[in-house]
Amino acid sequence: MARELNIAVVGATGAVGAAMLSILAERGFADATIHALASERSLGKTVDFGQRSLAVDVLDDFDFETVDFALFSAGANTSLQHVPRASAAGCIVIDNTSAFRLDEEIPLVVPEVNGDLLEDVPAGAVISNPNCSTIQMLMAIAPIHAIAGIDRINVATYQSVSGAGQKGMEELAQQTMARLSFKDVEPSAFAQPIAFNAIPVIDTMQDNEYTREEMKLHWETRKILRDERIGVNATAVRVPVFFGHSEAVHLETREDVGMDEVRAALSRAPGLELVGDEDPANQVTAVTHAAGKDAVYVSRLRRDHSHPRGINLWVVGDNVRKGAALNAVQIMEAVALTKKMSLET
Secondary structure (H helix, E strand, O other): OHHHOEEEEEOOOOHHHHHHHHHHHHOOOOOOEEEEEEOHHHOOOEEEEOOEEEEEEEHHHOOHHHOOEEEEOOOHHHHHHHHHHHHHOOOEEEEOOOOOOOOOOOOEOOHHHHHHHHOOOOOOOEEEOOOHHHHHHHHHHHHHHHHHOEEEEEEEEEEOHHHHOHHHHHHHHHHHHHHHOOOOOOOOOOOOOOOOOOEOOOOOEOOOOOEHHHHHHHHHHHHHHOOOOOEEEEEEEEOOOOOOEEEEEEEEEOOOOOHHHHHHHHHOOOOEEEOOOOOHHHOOOHHHHHOOOOOEEEEEEEEOOOOOOEEEEEEEEOOOHHHHHHHHHHHHHHHHHHHHHHHHO
């Protein structure tokens, strides 16, 4: 299948684009025709793809006519400008930005949760990749929603600086060195210093005094689970971690459900690893479990002692891999498999 596909990766010089290329090579697409695309500033650069190096082409000049799939991760403005022309050329677009996530006509997909939306995808379709914090939370809560329904969710996210791109990672590294040398720091990528700090604002503030990052969890959860009754009350915090988001999730189910049934549902959920060991040394963390891994990890699963249908859990995942690049590649794989199977029947 991989050798027949022609794939464009838009934003190939960024952190998520690099992860997309790495994951494509890992998952059997090493012999596919891959186009690494970026802005004119990247002309002359090369990027790694498995054992090969690819020359970076300029997105503005690229013709999508011969491309089967385009994976976009170059910012919402770039997607708004170039996704329509890729779609018009018949290319199936998987967009990793916020540009189309809330468009009612465009599916917002986590394959393990609502992968049924990837059946019979036509040429020129646009499929949206959810926000990274939404993806990992839904990987953990969707199995519970399936057996008992979820009424509301309270979640605090502790999000790594890689969610803000290369500039965020560079700022954490530089500020850490400066702090350890007893030097003052001047924030640039973030509103306040990030080294040895936690910043309770991600994205822009909305009229309701929530940030847009917090509202994404509410909006996207309802769309993906196809349930407008769910309420998500979120607080999003940036923390001095390079890779991997962490989430403290409290949810309230609509129906009574036993914890053994909840554990069983999480244990059989694809792409999810439940760690039930009570040893503090074995609790999942962004650094020890999530960073560089494909799975989403859950620990600290317990009944809320203050609510009869309340459940608490701690969720970690690599925001660049499953939270972005891997999810996009999985969408592409599911669509490609469906289309290949339909041709054979």
